[in-house]
Amino acid sequence: MSESKSCIFRLFRYRRCLRDLKELGYVKVFSDNLGEASGVTAAQVRKDFSLFGITGNKKGGYIIDALIDKLNYILGKDEVQKVILVGTGNLGSALLRYKGFNKEDIQISAAFDADPAKQMKSGAIQIYPVKDILDYVKINRIRVAILAVPSVVAQESAEMLIAAGVRGILNFAPVTLKVPEKVIVNNINLAIELENVIYHVSVREKNHR
């Protein structure tokens, strides 16, 4: 139980940090090293590991390679994950070219846009008309989509994706999507994220310190 959402999120962060540490030549890591590297407490690291039955060596910390393997097993990292992108406007086209996904073995296998001018104008990834979503998702058994369309069409786009078989959506449109319980939505609202930073900075400024 208690594989809490934020715990999983941290496991991903640990894995990323471990890879970086490995690249730097480290072989072992202690819970406090890893905690510092990923911005959490040492206790938190050990607790998270404990929840998933990940063990280290009572005195010698954790072997980085073994740890990464275990995280790969838990988080799943056998094959490349295919996702699709809907909406190739401003943000969408940047995501299409974003290298951070490939690095994590995520591949955007196709993109979709309502604007005929954008279709075909592909770089490496083909851009199809929106009406092709249904077939594409079914044929390729796509389960996850990135939604980067204008707010006004976000809900209908989501419904189209879900009808086709998509079960997880990373949503950049600043609206609350209404979806069935079986579908997972992760919202990223860039404006709100930035507003939050601004808010906290100005609050601190007011309390002058």
Place this chain on the structure above:
Amino acid sequence: MSESKSCIFRLFRYRRCLRDLKELGYVKVFSDNLGEASGVTAAQVRKDFSLFGITGNKKGGYIIDALIDKLNYILGKDEVQKVILVGTGNLGSALLRYKGFNKEDIQISAAFDADPAKQMKSGAIQIYPVKDILDYVKINRIRVAILAVPSVVAQESAEMLIAAGVRGILNFAPVTLKVPEKVIVNNINLAIELENVIYHVSVREKNHR
């Protein structure tokens, strides 16, 4: 007390929903309407409001206009907020053109990049060399920056910003920035956000339902 981070975050979401509702012609709203619109429970809405002394009418819900005004007062929305962007690569240049910020009265007043080829090649917003950050931030009293540089230079860029006077950073580089306590960092790791969705979908798929 207890102006928790997530509570503030929700207040921003409420405001956004309220504006949408207003645009649709609504004048009043009940806690359960607003809850549904923003994806939280009605109790949560009332609790959040109560923490900030926002009151409605015992029977008649909340007047949307008055509510927006109160949120504006709490969250601060008098003048346009100026921020800068560092790194105009793939993601950075998309953020530069992202319209969602302007809509929330946030303005990217300048951008910076290490690549001379990108400098001057401005659209509406001027792109300066990185070495100009210090002066620009000081002269224009910038407090918040968006960091969209490659991971390897993220830490040093952050330090440069902080030295210049920046107190809040929205960080897109997939690294844990080491910053003094006085600085607020909000991390957005696109790959991890997407991996999370993929993970939760595949877990559910395994438990077939």
Place this chain on the structure above:
DNA sequence: TAGATTGTTAATCGATTAACAATC
């Protein structure tokens, strides 16, 4: 061994939810 680190339990902390009296 002495010192250091894990793994886990218990304590704390905070956030969400439920419930309901107040009241319009």
Place this chain on the structure above:
DNA sequence: TAGATTGTTAATCGATTAACAATC
């Protein structure tokens, strides 16, 4: 009035932290 909704308190829930015995 009867019904509905707020505002707030108390209960629940979950997540983080602290502490420490186990042990290498």
